[in-house]
Amino acid sequence: MTYLKLIRDKLKLLLIDAIILAVMPLVALLLRFEGTxxxxxxxxxxxxxxxxxxxxxxxxxxxxxxHRIWHYARIRDLIAIIGAITLSQAIIFFVTVMAAVSVPRSVIILTWLLTICGVGASRLAYKVNLDMVTESQGDRKNLLIVGAGDAGAMLVRELEQKAAASICIVGFVDDDEKKQKGRLAGFPILGTISEIPKVVQENKIDKIVIAIPSADGDTIRHIAMQCRKTGAKVRIMPGIYEMMTDGVGMGEMREIRLEDLLRRDPIHLDFAKITNYIAGKTVLITGAGGSIGSEISRQISRVGAKEIILLGRGENSIYEIHQELKRKFPEQTYHTVIANITDRDRMERIFKRFQPQVVFHAAAHKHVPLMEIQPEEAIKNNVFGTKNVAELADENQAEIFVLISTDKAVNPTSVMGATKRTAELVLQEINQHSKTKFVTVRFGNVLGSRGSVVPLFEKQIAAGGPVTVTHKEMTRFFMTIPEAVQLVLQAGSQAEGGEVFLFDMGKPVKIKDMAEDLIRLHGLTPGEDIQITYTGLRPGEKLYEELLTSEEGTTSTKHKKIFKAQIQPLNEADLKQSLQTLKETTNKQVILQTLKHMIPTYKSKQLEEAK
Incomplete structure (x- = not known):
């Protein structure tokens, strides 16, 4: 039925055009000869x-x-009308000249002008009629746009083209005083962000769209708070990170997410430097199925590596990221490898086969409470697994090796943090006698990573609560995964060998505040709809994370969000002896004591209780 209506509408337009094309030359002829x-x-x-x-x-x-959709006609459609009429009249003129037909040239010019007016008026009338029919249907939702800038104007164009039948744009709100009482894209600026509740009530707004991709987290939080007072449905345009890394379009609106409330200024990357050390190279990513490893693989696929080796021990996660990458980057060459980094022989064969030039080492055990219970597994994977991959990178003359570390390696209170700090020490020792550039990047928690607190809170909210927080005062540094990986790639481009790079993580966030934000984002009220309970610190956890020890200082780098820690490597003989002890023992107390010997700032509750 829809197809028949489409054919009928096209025939209707064709008939109208035929009448105009027949009448306008006659009018032109009458005008030329003044009626006779x-x-x-x-x-x-x-x-x-x-x-x-x-x-x-x-x-x-x-x-x-x-073939044009005249319901959404714009200036470019008028230009098309002029172009079509000009071409047709030019061909008619050419035919009359070639056929020696005596048609006054002034008639052709008048016909051209009159036809433009006639066809243009017909299309305008057609559009107005469609708009009136749509409005009379009465099922369109009133829409308010927050942000009267370039993004807001682009959103208007997108909605007019794709959603005019269901959306009625009422206007904008914006805090810029110069824009007040003005108009953008034909729609009025109705007030400021703080006046959203009033604007919504006066204009019977059904939907609100936040169209400020560059807004920081505090701004989004303020807007969301005003929107929550209205009862209107709220959507947000994607942030700059999403558009840069995921290819998301501006018109793809979604619900507000936690990462929107933690937005920071976008990272400006030196793509030339990143391209220089990755483009055309064979790149190995360990832990490629994990949160960080998979995002590294996505981002270096855009740079144009020669080959990317996706290595992990979980076959499902490696399969899933490989399928995603093949779909997004069909020209890129990938190799999937299921292997455990603790298996030295297997890893040696992999290095000999692929000869990677760049290695991103993201494989690690990272769950703090689990590693407290079984420190020997943390040692095996985080220390000796890293040592295996690093030594093989050295032996096979890789150019750059990047270790993904954590802020939990600083003044560690957990086995996991202590093993990551030990891995940093191992890298510094190998770097002293290697042509490979070994560097470490240290950052805090990433939103949405496996095992992070956010997915847990989401499940608890979906179940009706309670949401469990360990301590009212617990804070953590947070980044989005794409943001962290962009800085990882940038830090790799600055590698000279032996550095420990730190990232500007912004302000620490209270976990309690994050839990409350998530509850509100679900349209619920903390303490009423969903309760928050406090369970106490788990083994190995601390209230505050740090990015530096008191002995470490930082120096700036060429990138304003990346810093370099001043770290002294451990005595080589002492490091080798300690590693030998860790390799030979499975005794929990010996492991903890050896870690304490290697890392004097390590504070183990288990060791203190054993005294």
Whole structure:
């Protein structure tokens, strides 16, 4: 039925055009001869008119005049009308000259002008009629846009083209004083962000869209708080990170997410430097199925590596990221490898086969409470697994090796943090006698990573609560995964060997505040709809994370969000002896004591209790 209606509408337009193309030349002829047309001229004109109309209709068709959606007509559509009519009249003029037909040139010019007016008016009337029909249906939702800037204007164009039948744009709100009482894209600026509740009530707004991709987290939080007072449905345009890394379009609106409340200034990357050390190279990513490893693989696929080796021990996660990458980057070459980094022989064969030039080492055990219970597994994976991969990178003359570390390696209170700090020490020792550039990047928690607190809170909210927080005062540094990986890639481009890079993580966030934000984002009220309970610190956890020890200082780098820690490597003989002890023992107390010996700032509750 829809297809038949489409055909009917096209035939209707074609009939209207045929009438206009037949009438306008006659009007032009009457104007040329001031109402009295000589019989000879009229006979010639009458003989030419049918093929003039047919030529014009054919040009209109091939020019796409009957394939346009006139409901969303804009200036470019008017230009198309002028183009089609100009071309048709030019061809008619050429045919009359070639056929030696005596048609006054002024008639052709007048016909051109009159036809533009006639066809233009017909399309305008057609559009107005469609708009009136749509409005009379009465099911359109009133929409308010927050942000009267470039993004807001682009959103208007997107909605007018794709959602005019269901959305009625009422206007904008914006805090810029210069924009107040003005108009953007034909719609009024109705007030400021703080006046959203008033604007919504006065204009019977059903939906609100936040159209400020560059807004920071505090701004989004303020807007969300005002929107929550209205009861209107709230959507947000994607942030700059999403558009840069995921190829998301501006018109793809979604619900507000926690990462929107933690937005920071976008990272400006030096793509030339990143391209220099990755493009055309064979890149190995360990832990490629994990949160960080998979995002590294996505981002270096955009840079143009020669080959990317996706290594992990979980076959499902490696399969899933490989399928995603093949779909997004069909020209890129990938190799999937299921292997455990603690298996030295297997890893040696992998290095000999692929000869990676760049290695991103993201594989690690990271769950703090689990590693407290079984420290020997943390040692095996985080220390000796890292040592295996690093030594093989050295032996096979890789150019750059990047270790993904954590803020939990600083003044560690957990086995996991202590093993990551030990891995940093191992890298510094190997770097002293290697041509490979070994560097470490240290950052805090990433939103959405496996095992992070956010997915847990989401499940608890979905179950009706309670949401469990360990301590009211617990804080953590947070980044989005794409943001962290962009800085990882940038830090790798600055590698000279032996550095420990730190990232500007912004302000620490209270876990309690994060839990409350998540509850509100679900349209619920903390303490009423969903309770928050406090369970106490788990083994190995601390209230506050740090990025530096008191002995470490930092120096700036060429990138304003990346810093370099001043870290002294451990005595080589002492490091080797301690590693030998860790390798030979499975005794929990010996492991903890050895870690304490290697890392004097390590504070183990288990060791203190054993005294």
């Amino acid at each position: 047309v000589p019989a000879a001229e009229f006979d010639t004109f009458r003989a030419c008119l049918p093929w003039m109309v047919l030529i014009s209709l054919a040009i209109f068709y091939f020019y796409g005049m009957y």
